[in-house]
Amino acid sequence: MKQLHRQEKEQFTKLFKQEAIDRFEDRLKVVEVFLNFEHHVTVGELTSMIGDSGVSLSPDFVQDTLKLLCCFGFAQKNRFEDGHIRYEHHHLGHHHDHMICMRCNKIVEFENEELENLQLTIAESHGFHLLQHKMELYGICAACMKDHVQIMPLTMTRQGERVVIKDFTCGSEARMRLLSMGLRVGDEVQIITNIGKGQMAIAAGFKRYVIGRGLAQKIRVIPVHKKNVSVGKMDEIHAAE
Amino acid sequence: MNSRKLIIALAGNPNSGKTTIFNNLTGAHQKVGNWSGVTVEKKEGVITRHGYELTIIDLPGTYSLTPFSIEEIVARNFVLDAHPDVVIDIIDASNLERSLYLATQLREIDCKVLFALNMADMAKSRGVKIHADKLSELLDVPVVFTVGNKNEGMDALLKKAIELAENTRQTPEGRKVHYSPDIETAVADLQNFIHQVLPEKLPYSERWTAVKLIEDDKIVHERILSLSGDHQQALEAQIRLARQYITDRFDDDPEIIMTDERYGFIAGIVKEAVTASARQRVDISRNIDLVLTNRFIGFPIFILFIWGMFQLTFSVGKYPQEWITACVHALSAALEMHLPDSLFKDLLLNGVIAGVGSVIVFLPNILILFFCISLFEDTGYMARTAFLMDKIMHAIGLHGKSFIPMLMGFGCNVPAIMATRTLESEKDRILTILITPFMSCSAKLPIYIVLAGTFFATRAGTVIFIIYLTGVVLSIITGRLLRTTLLKGLDAPFVMELPPYRIPMAKSVMIHMWERSKMFLKKMGNIILIGSIVIWTLSAFPRHIEYSRNYEAEIQNLQSRGALQMPGDAAARRTLEKETAAAMDDIKGQMQAEHVEKSYMGQLGKLLAPVFAPIGIDWRGSVALLSGFVAKEIVVSTLGILYVARGDNKTEALRTALASSDMTPLSAVSMLVFVLLYLPCLATIATIRRELRSWKWTAFSIGYSTSLAWVMAFLVYHGGRFLGF
Ligand SMILES: Nc1nc2c(ncn2[C@@H]2O[C@H](COP(=O)(O)OP(=O)(O)OP(=O)(O)O)[C@@H](O)[C@H]2O)c(=O)[nH]1
Ligand SMILES: [Mg+2]
Ligand SMILES: [Zn+2]
Ligand SMILES: [Zn+2]
Numbered sequence: 002m003k004q005l006h007r008q009e010k011e012q013f014t015k016l017f018k019q020e021a022i023d024r025f026e027d028r029l030k031v032v033e034v035f036l037n038f039e040h041h042v043t044v045g046e047l048t049s050m051i052g053d054s055g056v057s058l059s060p061d062f063v064q065d066t067l068k069l070l071c072c073f074g075f076a077q078k079n080r081f082e083d084g085h086i087r088y089e090h091h092h093l094g095h096h097h098d099h100m101i102c103m104r105c106n107k108i109v110e111f112e113n114e115e116l117e118n119l120q121l122t123i124a125e126s127h128g129f130h131l132l133q134h135k136m137e138l139y140g141i142c143a144a145c146m147k148d149h150v151q152i153m154p155l156t157m158t159r160q161g162e163r164v165v166i167k168d169f170t171c172g173s174e175a176r177m178r179l180l181s182m183g184l185r186v187g188d189e190v191q192i193i194t195n196i197g198k199g200q201m202a203i204a205a206g207f208k209r210y211v212i213g214r215g216l217a218q219k220i221r222v223i224p225v226h227k228k229n230v231s232v233g234k235m236d237e238i239h240a241a242e
Numbered sequence: 243m244n245s246r247k248l249i250i251a252l253a254g255n256p257n258s259g260k261t262t263i264f265n266n267l268t269g270a271h272q273k274v275g276n277w278s279g280v281t282v283e284k285k286e287g288v289i290t291r292h293g294y295e296l297t298i299i300d301l302p303g304t305y306s307l308t309p310f311s312i313e314e315i316v317a318r319n320f321v322l323d324a325h326p327d328v329v330i331d332i333i334d335a336s337n338l339e340r341s342l343y344l345a346t347q348l349r350e351i352d353c354k355v356l357f358a359l360n361m362a363d364m365a366k367s368r369g370v371k372i373h374a375d376k377l378s379e380l381l382d383v384p385v386v387f388t389v390g391n392k393n394e395g396m397d398a399l400l401k402k403a404i405e406l407a408e409n410t411r412q413t414p415e416g417r418k419v420h421y422s423p424d425i426e427t428a429v430a431d432l433q434n435f436i437h438q439v440l441p442e443k444l445p446y447s448e449r450w451t452a453v454k455l456i457e458d459d460k461i462v463h464e465r466i467l468s469l470s471g472d473h474q475q476a477l478e479a480q481i482r483l484a485r486q487y488i489t490d491r492f493d494d495d496p497e498i499i500m501t502d503e504r505y506g507f508i509a510g511i512v513k514e515a516v517t518a519s520a521r522q523r524v525d526i527s528r529n530i531d532l533v534l535t536n537r538f539i540g541f542p543i544f545i546l547f548i549w550g551m552f553q554l555t556f557s558v559g560k561y562p563q564e565w566i567t568a569c570v571h572a573l574s575a576a577l578e579m580h581l582p583d584s585l586f587k588d589l590l591l592n593g594v595i596a597g598v599g600s601v602i603v604f605l606p607n608i609l610i611l612f613f614c615i616s617l618f619e620d621t622g623y624m625a626r627t628a629f630l631m632d633k634i635m636h637a638i639g640l641h642g643k644s645f646i647p648m649l650m651g652f653g654c655n656v657p658a659i660m661a662t663r664t665l666e667s668e669k670d671r672i673l674t675i676l677i678t679p680f681m682s683c684s685a686k687l688p689i690y691i692v693l694a695g696t697f698f699a700t701r702a703g704t705v706i707f708i709i710y711l712t713g714v715v716l717s718i719i720t721g722r723l724l725r726t727t728l729l730k731g732l733d734a735p736f737v738m739e740l741p742p743y744r745i746p747m748a749k750s751v752m753i754h755m756w757e758r759s760k761m762f763l764k765k766m767g768n769i770i771l772i773g774s775i776v777i778w779t780l781s782a783f784p785r786h787i788e789y790s791r792n793y794e795a796e797i798q799n800l801q802s803r804g805a806l807q808m809p810g811d812a813a814a815r816r817t818l819e820k821e822t823a824a825a826m827d828d829i830k831g832q833m834q835a836e837h838v839e840k841s842y843m844g845q846l847g848k849l850l851a852p853v854f855a856p857i858g859i860d861w862r863g864s865v866a867l868l869s870g871f872v873a874k875e876i877v878v879s880t881l882g883i884l885y886v887a888r889g890d891n892k893t894e895a896l897r898t899a900l901a902s903s904d905m906t907p908l909s910a911v912s913m914l915v916f917v918l919l920y921l922p923c924l925a926t927i928a929t930i931r932r933e934l935r936s937w938k939w940t941a942f943s944i945g946y947s948t949s950l951a952w953v954m955a956f957l958v959y960h961g962g963r964f965l966g967f
Contacts, residue, residue: 015381035266173497175735176498177306177308177501177736178305178737180343180501181306181343182305182500183337183343184737194540196633199632199636200629200632202639202644202740206525207337208740209742210336211629211737211739211740212382212735212736212737212738213735213736216735219735
């Protein structure tokens with residue numbers, strides 16, 4: 002935890018020094034202990050905690066420091082129904098940056114120190130006092146990407162390969178033709194011949210077809226074994242949700 | 243008893259065995275073949291059974307009631323508009339799910355349908371068990387199992403059909419496919435609208451019309467609009483609204499959604515009515531295809547097959563050909579002996595026997611050729627050749643499918659040109675029709691065999707193969723030319739089914755051969771016979787002509803000299819006698835030749851000579867080629883009459899006559915090339931005209947092929963001469 006909050010501490014150091022605040026070391030001690038709390042805390046609780054750590058500070062000093070923190074925007078004062086006033090610090094340092102998959106909604110957390118520092122530097126250079134940031138990167142996760150790449154036109158398949166039809170991107174007339182001939186999305190087909198140009202021959206069940214290159218280009222398929230993997234993953238994620 | 247008349251139509255997917263069942267029912271011999279699109283026009287057969295006069299109609303195959311090509315339109319229109327009493331849907335039971343797609347569409351229209359689960363044997367061998375009762379109950383349609391090629395289940399089929407026709411029960415409501423609520427709403431709305439705007443006038447049921455309009459069925463759309471008079475615009479708007487309604491909700495075209503839902507309905511039925519054995523079965527056809535359509539060896543194997551076909555035609559055909567030749571010889575020798583000299587004898591020997599006889603000997607070769615083609619057709623290899631040729635056909639912007647008519651053209655151009663109806667694009671069809679005549683038909687085979695056999699004895703088979711190949715190559719070049727000039731067209735989406743491989747049935751092959759023989763002999767009996775007589779008459783008249791020399795005197799002279807100088811020595815006498823006889827033959831031959839040359843035929847030939855001289859063909863060849871316009875076989879008849887007439891020996895075979903004539907191998911090749919390419923026969927021209935519905939294209943076809951023939955022959959002849967042949 003301490004580690005996580007190191008950056009905030011550095012920030013305080015800088016701020017406090019700038020503001021020429023007295024008893025710098027003691028205040029830093031307060032901040033340190035405060036940040037260790039992940040919950041709301043009263044001045045009394047915090048004072049005793051600081052006492053536990055071997056430094057004895059007056060509750061007034063602690064309160065003064067907390068007020069200072071609130072003033073800077075690092076903390077927040079809440080009045081609870083029981084009448085107590087409790088402080089909580091904003092989860093400033095305790096964060097991950099996120100990558101969110103737009104296909105499966107999976108969230109990947111990451112941290113990068115360089116990036117964090119860079120943000121501080123940028124804010125500073127603008128004279129901006131950085132309190133908090135939220136970074137979300139949107140895109141396709143690795144698993145989905147793998148599937149995505151695997152969706153390919155029928156023309157990209159190799160002889161003997163087994164694939165599953167995922168989609169038809171041709172016009173509705175051609176789609177109707179394929180449907181009425183019994184070739185549908187979800188069918189597993191095996192490539193009999195694909196010369197790399199011209200028509201290709203495929204087999205689906207006990208039916209065999211010859212398909213022109215232009216049309217084959219518009220039939221999107223994924224390899225058979227990979228399909229099962231991706232379905233498995235999807236299930237995992239849904240289960241996780 | 244007044245027998246009641248019923249019309250029973252056989253509909254169904256391509257290659258599901260409709261024609262097989264039609265033949266079984268009616269005893270006809272319509273063409274059956276193992277690929278999609280064998281039948282391209284509807285065929286009728288009338289039988290009386292169980293006190294009914296039944297008109298059975300065989301329809302071309304179709305995958306759905308939304309047609310894509312001409313022959314599918316025929317099937318659809320008949321089912322929808324001719325109101326047959328019963329429609330029997332011939333279902334390929336081994337492909338049930340797909341077949342049920344058309345079946346559900348047929349169920350939706352208001353007609354009496356009956357399902358024949360054909361290929362029950364194949365379904366069984368694939369471990370598929372279909373519970374007919376369950377299926378019948380679920381679909382509310384009578385179901386009968388049949389095995390077309392073993393003639394099983396035909397009686398049951400007819401009985402059920404008659405029963406159904408006599409049943410007055412209305413088409414039950416329960417039969418309709420129920421779509422999802424949103425679609426049903428759209429259908430109901432449109433149906434209501436139609437009901438208000440177009441009462442009474444509808445050719446089809448209201449619901450079905452509404453469904454088809456939403457599915458954007460072009461034909462129904464046009465028909466209904468033309469009926470809607472003032473409401474046309476309102477109706478169109480309404481249709482657009484309904485389609486939009488569905489598109490908005492399902493995010494796809496209504497026809498696709500509805501097709502999906504139909505398949506959903508089918509899947510439900512299949513689940514209940516079919517049990518498939520768990521054992522995974524290999525598709526043997528798929529494995530054969532992995533070899534025969536293999537990217538590396540597929541094409542060489544195909545060439546080998548074709549080459550083998552021509553080798554077989556020529557080499558095996560040679561033996562029975564010799565037997566028939568011997569028979570013809572014997573016959574003409576007998577006639578020669580027993581008939582008194584007369585004009586009639588001349589006609590019989592030099593006209594009929596020389597003419598018809600010289601062609602009839604090729605019956606075995608033609609039969610072997612047809613046998614090979616029918617092997618291609620019945621095994622299912624035909625459809626594969628289309629695939630294998632695709633690369634090459636693509637050079638002219640055609641799909642490989644166009645090669646099926648072309649390959650059929652090796653047999654006969656007439657059915658081949660009709661087979662182009664299965665091509666979906668009109669331009670592809672025209673182009674294919676124009677290039678198919680370059681695939682030389684079996685009627686040209688006798689000419690090739692005579693010429694190649696005479697001048698390239700041992701290599702005749704190969705020469706003929708090369709000639710055929712030249713035809714293919716030139717047809718491709720022509721196609722390319724036309725494609726880039728007159729018939730520009732885009733590549734339409736293409737998909738074609740490959741049939742399963744089947745073992746050809748000996749019986750059907752035999753019937754096919756028998757039919758072919760009958761056709762051939764019939765042709766000999768009329769066209770060729772008449773042609774021969776005409777040719778003979780033209781070459782025998784006028785009877786009296788002015789000879790350039792006094793042959794009679796020379797003959798007399800020779801005879802008397804022989805008698806005068808007869809030496810005593812027996813050996814010397816024999817030599818002299820021989821010499822005299824040879825000289826006599828020579829003079830008689832020359833006299834005969836001059837007679838023919840000065841006959842009407844000769845005069846005609848001389849007229850043509852300037853045209854044909856540059857390609858190394860003499861006047862006899864010219865006349866023969868001209869006569870080939872009627873039917874290609876007559877070319878050989880004419881050659882027979884003209885060349886054989888030269889020699890005194892009337893029974894001399896055409897081949898020997900040709901060999902000793904002044905025709906050279908080079909001019910023979912020139913003639914082969916010309917025959918290969920020049921104008922198609924009368925029947926073919928009539929077919930081209932009918933299929934293209936244009937005199938312009940027909941004239942083009944005639945003009946183009948003939949000028950190409952001349953130019954090619956010219957190049958070959960002069961090229962050959964230049965190279966010193
Ligand atoms: N195994 C098996 N083969 C059959 C049966 N009925 C027909 N065939 C074969 O199926 C192939 C197609 O038969 P056709 O009668 O030409 O089919 P079609 O439905 O008329 O075909 P199109 O005219 O092209 O639509 C032929 O090779 C027949 O021998 C059957 O019951 N079992
Ligand atoms: Mg048929
Ligand atoms: Zn961050
Ligand atoms: Zn994802």
